[in-house]
Amino acid sequence: xxxxxxxxxxxxxxxxxxxxxxxxxxxxxxxxxxxxxxxxxxxxxxxxxxxxxxxxxxxxxxxxxxxxxxxxxxxxxxxxxxxxxxxxxxxxxxxxxxxxxxxxxxxxxxxxxxxxxxxxxxxxxxxxxxxxxxxxxxxxxxxxxxxxxxxxxxxxxxxxxxxxxxxxxxxxxxxxxxxxxxxxxxxxxxxxxxxxxxxxxxxxxxxxxxxxxxxxxxxxxxxxxxxxxxxxxxxxxxxxxxxxxxxxxxxxxxxxxxxxxxxxxxxxxxxxxxxxxxxxxxxxxxxxxxxxxxxxxxxxxxxxxxxxx
Amino acid sequence: xxxxxxxxxxxxxxxxxxxxxxxxxxxxxxxxxxxxxxxxxxxxxxxxxxxxxxxxxxxxxxxxxxxxxxxxxxxxxxxxxxxxxxxxxxxxxxxxxxxxxxxxxxxxxxxxxxxxxxxxxxxxxxxxxxxxxxxxxxxxxxxxxxxxxxxxxxxxxxxxxxxxxxxxxxxxxxxxxxxxxxxxxxxxxxxxxxxxxxxxxxxxxxxxxxxxxxxxxxxxxxxxxxxxxxxxxxxxxxxxxxxxxxxxxxxxxxxxxxxxxxxxxxxxxxxxxxxxxxxxxxxxxxxxxx
Numbered sequence: 001x002x003x004x005x006x007x008x009x010x011x012x013x014x015x016x017x018x019x020x021x022x023x024x025x026x027x028x029x030x031x032x033x034x035x036x037x038x039x040x041x042x043x044x045x046x047x048x049x050x051x052x053x054x055x056x057x058x059x060x061x062x063x064x065x066x067x068x069x070x071x072x073x074x075x076x077x078x079x080x081x082x083x084x085x086x087x088x089x090x091x092x093x094x095x096x097x098x099x100x101x102x103x104x105x106x107x108x109x110x111x112x113x114x115x116x117x118x119x120x121x122x123x124x125x126x127x128x129x130x131x132x133x134x135x136x137x138x139x140x141x142x143x144x145x146x147x148x149x150x151x152x153x154x155x156x157x158x159x160x161x162x163x164x165x166x167x168x169x170x171x172x173x174x175x176x177x178x179x180x181x182x183x184x185x186x187x188x189x190x191x192x193x194x195x196x197x198x199x200x201x202x203x204x205x206x207x208x209x210x211x212x213x214x215x216x217x218x219x220x221x222x223x224x225x226x227x228x229x230x231x232x233x234x235x236x237x238x239x240x241x242x243x244x245x246x247x248x249x250x251x252x253x254x255x256x257x258x259x260x261x262x263x264x265x266x267x268x269x270x271x272x273x274x275x276x277x278x279x280x281x282x283x284x285x286x287x288x289x290x291x292x293x294x295x296x297x298x299x300x301x302x303x304x305x306x307x308x309x
Numbered sequence: 310x311x312x313x314x315x316x317x318x319x320x321x322x323x324x325x326x327x328x329x330x331x332x333x334x335x336x337x338x339x340x341x342x343x344x345x346x347x348x349x350x351x352x353x354x355x356x357x358x359x360x361x362x363x364x365x366x367x368x369x370x371x372x373x374x375x376x377x378x379x380x381x382x383x384x385x386x387x388x389x390x391x392x393x394x395x396x397x398x399x400x401x402x403x404x405x406x407x408x409x410x411x412x413x414x415x416x417x418x419x420x421x422x423x424x425x426x427x428x429x430x431x432x433x434x435x436x437x438x439x440x441x442x443x444x445x446x447x448x449x450x451x452x453x454x455x456x457x458x459x460x461x462x463x464x465x466x467x468x469x470x471x472x473x474x475x476x477x478x479x480x481x482x483x484x485x486x487x488x489x490x491x492x493x494x495x496x497x498x499x500x501x502x503x504x505x506x507x508x509x510x511x512x513x514x515x516x517x518x519x520x521x522x523x524x525x526x527x528x529x530x531x532x533x534x535x536x537x538x539x540x541x542x543x544x545x546x547x548x549x550x551x552x553x554x555x556x557x558x559x560x561x562x563x564x565x566x567x568x569x570x571x572x573x574x575x576x577x578x579x580x581x582x583x584x585x586x587x588x589x590x591x592x593x594x595x596x597x598x599x
Contacts (some may be wrong), residue, residue: 018439140580145572
């Protein structure tokens with residue numbers, strides 16, 4: 001167990017190192033970063049001076065080393081546009097994004113898990129049919145379109161919720177619904193097939209044959225085992241939601257990291273873009289690490305399977 | 310008695326419904342694909358033609374709607390139907406090319422990782438983890454913006470950020486295929502690794518590749534319109550569904566049809582591809598988890 005945790009930790013560090021290479025590469029993809037900092041009519045001499053000042057004349061690996069050494073300490077430099085440390089900007093906006101993501105994921109779970117389980121229990125019923133149509137639509141509707149539709153119907157048409165901004169609890173309803181819909185569909189589908197699989201297991205049949213009440217068999221025996229695979233996809237789902245938040249926040253003018261990122265990309269604010277990508281990736285890695293560890297606790301067989309690889 | 314009565318439907322029924330879904334998916338996809346291919350012949354108007362006297366006309370069944378513009382016109386007086394038909398060319402074309410590219414990258418890396426194992430495997434799988442961790446949409450936006458949004462760059466970036474799915478599935482499959490006897494047999498006959506991979510291992514890993522490719526196509530269509538929607542896709546005047554949605558966004562309060570119809574087109578296409586993908590998975594390899 002300890003060996004597994006240690007190996008998993010090391011692996012996460014490796015992933016973060018890889019992320020840092022890509023984040024570093026982002027800036028250099030633009031060619032010469034000094035061109036972004038100086039006005040177009042800057043003299044050749046000034047450009048050269050700035051290059052030297054920023055250390056851009058050093059070999060790439062030296063620059064990378066310097067970048068990494070600073071990034072580890074949370075220093076991604078000043079945002080070109082706002083002239084404050086990039087990380088500070090992120091920490092200002094991160095709570096809004098986490099709130100939205102949590103609301104989206106929470107909504108998805110609250111709706112999808114019961115829906116998936118019920119449609120597995122009442123297979124081929126009307127409810128099951130409705131759920132599977134819902135799943136198909138949910139997986140086919142892009143978040144930006146669903147967002148626009150929600151605005152058209154519930155903000156412009158009915159006036160129940162605000163169309164944009166983050167002001168009071170009503171403002172989170174539409175963005176969270178738009179963001180959570182895709183996950184909702186996926187989770188409902190997983191919950192349904194997971195439950196069906198478990199219900200077909202021998203131990204469920206044995207329990208039933210032994211005369212244990214159906215209610216107990218379903219909710220105590222089957223549900224617990226069906227929940228295990230759901231735990232892992234929540235980690236992956238969280239990553240998808242963080243990505244989806246970029247678009248959702250743009251549509252609903254939600255003041256989170258996603259909107260900050262879009263704004264940073266369009267204003268060529270590369271230190272900020274780098275910092276955001278790094279922070280979101282780190283968040284993803286940490287959450288998945290935690291979930292993996294929880295998972296091994298729930299289902300101890302996993303450790304052996306994975307180390308056998 | 311009651312036991313058999315409740316048990317029976319569990320075993321027999323789903324088959325037929327699945328094939329209806331598949332038929333629906335295939336039919337819709339053929340229709341959408343056909344109308345994209347023949348868009349120049351089918352579209353009633355030039356998709357770029359602006360008719361400023363006929364701006365923001367609603368669909369023809371509404372008051373003020375015009376017969377010659379069945380789905381209405383946008384803020385520049387361009388025919389929505391014609392733009393949707395032409396937009397399908399980009400969505401499907403970019404989607405298909407991007408999936409092909411990402412399959413090429415992913416399958417190659419997955420084959421190498423699964424077949425050779427050891428260090429190659431460890432390295433490739435860590436790269437996979439890195440790509441899983443980075444929000445691909447941000448990476449794509451950053452790269453497209455840096456390189457400049459063009460058809461080619463959009464396809465390259467989409468392919469380069471989504472190959473992970475292929476690599477994972479192929480690797481897992483190859484891990485078991487390489488242990489099979491026919492591979493050992495082919496090796497014993499003196500086949501070299503490359504030939505072994507291409508002639509014996511790859512053909513046996515084809516099923517999951519086809520399934521993943523179909524489901525990824527649905528994803529790529531959404532991905533492409535998302536980039537377009539954010540202003541980083543294929544640039545105007547080429548009509549794309551994502552751009553149309555972005556235009557429509559400014560008119561959600563006054564002209565609902567601007568954002569509704571292109572979105573409907575995206576949803577229908579994705580739905581059709583998904584149905585087809587689900588069916589392929591259920592028939593070819595029901596155990597596959599994608």
